[in-house]
Amino acid sequence: MAPIAADHLIETLNFEQRQAVEHGDGPLLIVAGAGTGKTATLVHRVAWLILRGSPSQRILLLTFTRRAAAEMIRRAESLIASLDGLSATGNRPSTRVGRIWGGTFHAIATRLLRRYGEAIGLSHNFMIHDRTDSEDLMGVLRTELGLHKADQRFPQKATCLDIYSRCVNAQEELTSALTKYFPWCLPWKENLRKLFDAYVDRKRKSAVLDYDDLLVCWIELLDHPRAGSAIRRLFDYVLVDEYQDTNPLQAQILYRLCPEGKGLTCVGDDAQSIYSFRGATVYNMLEFPKRFPNATVVTLEQNYRSTQPVLNASNAVLREAREGYRKTLWSERKEGPKPILAPCMDEDEQTEFVIERILDFYNRGIALRRQAVLFRASFHSIGLEAELLRRRIPFHKYGGLKFAETAHVKDLLAFLRVAENPRDLIAGTRILVMLPGIGPRTAQKLLNILAQAGGNFSAWRDHRVASAAAQSWKELVDLMVWLAAREANPAEQLAKVRAFYAPFLPQLYDNPIARSRDLEQVERIASRYRSRKAFLTEMALDPPNSTQDLSGNPELEEDYLVLSTIHSAKGLEWDAVYVIHATDGNIPSDMVTDCEELIEEERRLFYVALTRARTHLFVCYPMRYFRPGFSTGSFGADFGLAQISRFLTPKVCKAFEELVPQMPRHQIEDFEHDLPDGEPDHFTNRRYLRRLWS
DNA sequence: CTGTTGAAATTTTTT
């Protein structure tokens, strides 16, 4: 007990934040608007609980990313350390804080399942399928069931997985999920059902869990009489961040973890719920006071992040939302530049505009890492990326394809995964079809042989394969036998795999040099892990964010611009934020225009983007596209005209300073060259308009 | 059975 330190702890907080931090054991819901010190409050609460004497290893902190958990634990640690001098306890708080259970629902699920999974009949060495693996399995079953043979084409494997995952995560009946979110797939309902049955079945046989299974099995574990109560006994306090983006499964987990809501704290902002495509629902938040009648609800409205002009723009967007808690953020930072709305002629000009501003701010003392460019879809930044590369401006991109999901990295990891779990058919097929002369058919045969031998790779020894593969085949068998016999030192294992794999790389993909460098990185990452299983689990659940995260020399990497999807920008903030491609069709994405619920989610997404800015906010949109598929809605067109985002209504625009579109000089010259003689020389509005149609 | 080619269809965001 350290009451003195605990008093000092809350000194810097406002009234509502204190209320939340010093709340006792009853269920607590913190409704926290953007930038209202949500993380600080959670961090202080963790510190407060520990200072009050709760053992840190009995606190569970559930966050949206591992990064967020690590960051919060670090902050709580330094908070306690800074107060430690004031308290007389003399304990070493840093070691105590470090032992908090922190991570994503999925990561914690994995930890618990490794420990208690046998209670529900789970093999102790189950492997985790990531998104791509799950898709691949869908693909295999899709052809196995002969679903591809039909008049109209069956949905793609990725779509099949999306549908399946939505049903599981949202606990929704297939029919209703289809009509609401995948209406174009309705005709396939019965066959989808068959496919999903086969999918569940095959996963079980392969001792493999996908992301959704982790949550489902956690619930199953909590419902198990012995394992359930054992797990409940582990924790005194459960704190959940970003509660608005949890799905019904996750809510079920919490209900079982904290019956009566004792020790449960959930934090969220209904205005920022942007993951409904993953089955998340604000319903969890709204339901909280009903589920726990003795719940305390604390609302945080004072924003510490942004200037009032930035908030005015954000509030204006939210005010037009169809429903939700009316919430008006306010800030003591009254002064600041008005956000800027910048129409651009085309994507190139938008790129030019953004880079110019970034460099200008940089020269005025705002480091690159204090600035971020945000966009709706990962591919929206490729034009910008090319220009940044050309100008040698360092950047990191978050969101989109992850390093561990690239084909060559997956190839490499597949060897270890098969060694770990010979029943993993997806990984098994992956390594086998690499050899020339071995296709899916032969691969399947070989995997059957392996299964019959109980996973002993020597069984492959006396098997003949096509002559083209004969030499590699022998090497592969030797490699697998060698791998299967060990568990420690994954880096050493990868070194051997890499030697075997190297000759295949140039045959399989273009760009072999860059890819081969990636593979070295994988090996370096592996060297941080003692066991193969731990390494593989980590790569499936929390892979490094981008290739750039790993490559490159440290000196250059010190300062870098941030490019991020809006989704990946959740919870973060920057001094200057540039939202690009704010056109209808991009924000909101034209994939969703029919359904009003989904449009509302896109509006919140836009809101999230705006509220990331501390001081400088720019919203840009090109008025014309030259690239196909960009806002035109069609795949074939080579250019299209764009409309400003419907969320930028006249009312909202009033909160912005609107710039007049400017044509870059070289374009004006080209343009004037094209004009018939006799036209006036000056850039006129009429000409500018013609440019749009010509 | 494998690997290649060409034509046709296709939905973003992520643990």
Added chain:
DNA sequence: ATTTCAACAG
């Protein structure tokens, strides 16, 4: 631009 599938040659 990418994924999927059928047709065909080895």
